[in-house]
Amino acid sequence: MERAAAQCVQWLLQHKGGFNRYTIICGKGNNGGDGLAIGRLLQERGIEVVIYILEFGHLGSTDFQVNLQRLHDRHIQPHFIQTESGFPQLAPTDLVIDALFGSGLNRPLDGLAAALVNHLNAQGVPIISIDVPSGMLLEESSAQGPVIRAGHTLSFQNTKMAFLLPENGAFTGQVHVLDIGLHKGFSENAPYTLIDQKLVGTIYKSRSPFGHKGNFGHVLMVGGATGKMGAMVLSAKAALRAGAGLVSVLVPRIGYFVVQTAVPEAMCMTEAGEEKLTEFNIESFRYEAIGIGPGMGTAAETQKGFSTLLSNLEYPVVLDADALNCLAQQPTLLSTLPKGSILTPHQKEFERLFGICENDFARIQLAQEMARQYGLYIILKGHHSLVAAPDGQAFFNSTGNAGMATGGSGDVLTGILTSLLGQGYTSLHACILGVYLHGLAGDIGVQQLSEEALVAGDIVAHLGAAFRQIRSQA
């Protein structure tokens, strides 16, 4: 706790914002203990602190009591909040440090604690939360109770899964994970694994110097329709840049010159359909992997051909975009998909396929259930994409940024995943490496371009730098 408090104080001193006074609000668990220790350390450095303790009528955790005694020893007198009249009145030059509840919160806040959180949020002063914004539950949705809206959260050691969910973004503000010398990543018994450089480094396979293009897979990208041929261009380029030895593309006739011109490295096939795919004449034995869906449309003839194709597939494929929308219209097809196939829905596509969910936690749970039920890998795309595996494992990606919320970004991911499958990665490894690479290429792209200016083609353009970074640290 002393180490945690010292790290917080160091961060606070490095980010001084001209505040006259630090108001520290403590609970009586260990999060409150952190708050008391932070108060003492700040005061030792000559900073004016006012400490409030929300009174629960019990002594508090052992570490809380130890730190309360240390305050008494230094003649620092905290205020005890017993009713709403004891709530702190704050000035614009105050900074609030929120140490009410941390990871030990086990139910939504109510009563005086809920009123205090609402009061603090209404003051309009900056709040820095210690470990977790008070009121946030780490393993279920916090929608039922009030939660502190922090500008910054100083969290200890672990990236908490709840911080990765869109519904919690407004509460945490910017998250800073401080190293206090404990195990890194998610906590050891967490039901999720973080996809980080360390994990990806164990999966990435460097190429044999004697390899030739036949060693790195021949992959087929299937999709495209009038007005959406760019999706196929992006996914084919991504498949090439992600390392496939050969890339073929199947598009309706109207796409032939587009693909041949925009992606000369790819081979292009067309079929009877002029403006949309109808027949899906695919000799699957010719390819090591197939990705289906970008820009494909959901016309009745396309759906018919697509469902016939699915019943003939013999190995796992990647399905995205309109392939998922076709599936959503004929959900019985889900059970005909080759086991180990990869589905890459964003939130809307996921809900069309599997139903609407109340909150992010419910959606994650449903994705895990569906992955298990159908024997599929489901990549639920978002700021931090989830990979749900059929054996119940679940992973959260740590790369990526808001600049990647741009048209075509998903088509690029489809190309990357198909390419990795084609190079012999298992479905699980293709998902883990694929989402990480995709996000990392976006992160590198944003450094040069800004979140606003990044477009999907830039993700493809930065795949090389992303591979180099992964390889250099593997």
Ligand SMILES: NC(=O)C1=CN([C@@H]2O[C@H](COP(=O)(O)OP(=O)(O)OC[C@H]3O[C@@H](n4cnc5c(N)ncnc54)[C@H](O)[C@@H]3O)[C@@H](O)[C@H]2O)[C@@H](O)CC1
């Ligand atoms: N290795 C660690 O785990 C470390 C933990 N530390 C701190 O310890 C915190 C966890 O401490 P605790 O487990 O004591 O828990 P917290 O301090 O988060 O709060 C739990 C306390 O609140 C009570 N409580 C739970 N839900 C409540 C509700 N809805 N309304 C009112 N009371 C409620 C509990 O009975 C308990 O007394 C972390 O967030 C972090 O701040 C740090 O000191 C650093 C090291």
Ligand SMILES: [K+]
């Ligand atoms: K807190």
